[in-house]
Amino acid sequence: MDTSELTALLTPDGLRLLDELGPVASTDDAARAVSRLRAAGHSPDLVSAVVGQSRLRVRAAAKFGAFADRMLFTRAGLEQATRLSIAARHAGRFRAAGVESVADLGCGIGGDALGLAGLGIRVHAVDADEVTAAIAAYNLAPFGEAATVAHARAEDADLTGMDAVWLDPARRTAGHSETRQVASGEWSPSLEWVFELLRRTPGGVKLGPGFDRSQIPDDVEAQWISADGSTIELVLWAGALARDHVRRAALVVRGGDAWELTAPADSPDAEQRELGAFVHEPDGAVIRARLIGEVARALEAGMLSPQIAYLTSDTPLTSPFVQSFRVREQLPADPKKLAQALRARGIGTLEIKKRGVDVDPAVLRKKLSLRGDEAATLLLTRVGSTRLALLADRV
Known part of the structure; x- marks a missing residue:
């Protein structure tokens, strides 16, 4: 929005027109609204401002809820x-x-x-x-x-x-x-x-x-x-x-x-341990704050691998600071063998999560050619130079 559009909008008629227009959710909605308002004789600056604000209000609902319908925005703002x-x-x-x-x-x-x-x-x-x-x-x-x-x-x-x-x-x-x-x-x-x-x-x-x-x-x-x-x-x-x-x-x-x-300070990481019955992924805020060790000790967990933010434990404890997964089994990390194993288990819906490995989940998903009625989560990571593919369920 530039100064001319804002000037056109910040008038009783401009604001009334904005409220009357209602939500503009898509590009097609915007095109139809522009055509209608221009045909009604409104200036290009006002039409651009009103339609732009209507689209931004729809997007702003995720941040501002119902308040968005009575606010103004810039895209960057x-x-x-x-x-x-x-x-x-x-x-x-x-x-x-x-x-x-x-x-x-x-x-x-x-x-x-x-x-x-x-x-x-x-x-x-x-x-x-x-x-x-x-x-x-x-x-x-x-x-x-x-x-x-x-x-x-x-x-x-x-x-x-x-x-x-x-x-x-x-x-x-x-x-x-x-x-x-x-x-x-x-x-x-x-x-x-x-x-x-x-x-x-x-x-x-x-x-x-x-x-x-x-x-x-x-x-x-x-x-x-x-x-x-x-x-x-x-x-x-x-x-x-x-x-x-x-x-x-x-x-x-x-x-x-x-x-x-x-x-009071960064928390020392927990000790590394062998894969247990559960894997826990700390929340991003916990990772950034370097408080993984605090969470690990509360969960009676250890690091699955140093410098990689996956914890593992044998106890079914969980917390709001992690996403927890119950490990079903370890599968081959090779994509071809992994695809065969998933098809054999009827996994057609798969959430793919990864840490510490260079894998594009979207590319891997295509290679897996998933089929079946079962659902699961696949955790991809490594311990040292060994890659792990863990079939799991969210707790």
Whole structure:
């Protein structure tokens, strides 16, 4: 969305037309909507903005639920926005720390600011992009003076009266649609500026889950977060927002439920052991936080192979921090022999998971020529130089 499209949209008639149009879910739906609206005499800018927003609202439902139907987006802003359920958890930490006002620096379309304002925390949101700031202002308008938005650089924001800060540095090229990642030295604001601010002001900074761990300051809490099976972000908490004696945390969210594992430092891995009756795959947040050892000891499990995130045990224990599988048997790892073994067992539906081996599951699936009414999971991994193919069932 560019400035001309936003200007056309942010009028009573433009917003009314958007609400009347309803969901636009597919390319065909979009083409029909464009033809209909252009035939009705609406300007190209307004038609483009309305149809584009309708499509984005459909996509945004996964992150914002019913709220998406009353929000505005850019494509890039939606992709980078925090899910509202996760934003609410971030906001809960601010409220638990007694924070009453937060400066959201790099607010994007306002996802995290919505979570903060929704818990009654006063928010001053700032974004360096004019269109994005205008969209954030629209999305936060229901909160009135409790949520203000400014078009400005994070470095120039007035933090007077703010108890804490929330930062989401721009880690991609500027733009509202197609963007690409940039090196950490090109982030805006810079990491150096962010970390200096967090040394002086309580707060948190949202980063990608693959952030270079060597750059994490020693005096912050690093919390990796996964949602519905995907590791989505790393948050570094500083000052009063960091918990005592916690430097590593893995927060696992599934639907409306959440579980967290915390430790004062990286956890030593468990000892390696022979394949047992069960194999456990730690959640991505646990792996990123290097807390596999904590989970292994709780499950009475060991590492199936060093440096590969599969655990094995003989006990039927499981936890929210792993996916657990009961091993049926070990099959040949050679694709031809594996295909024969699966056909002999009538396996027609197969989930393929792999760690530590160079295998493309989609290519392998074609080679297996699956047939039958049975279903199972195939775990592909290695112990040393020996490849393993384990036929298993989810627990």
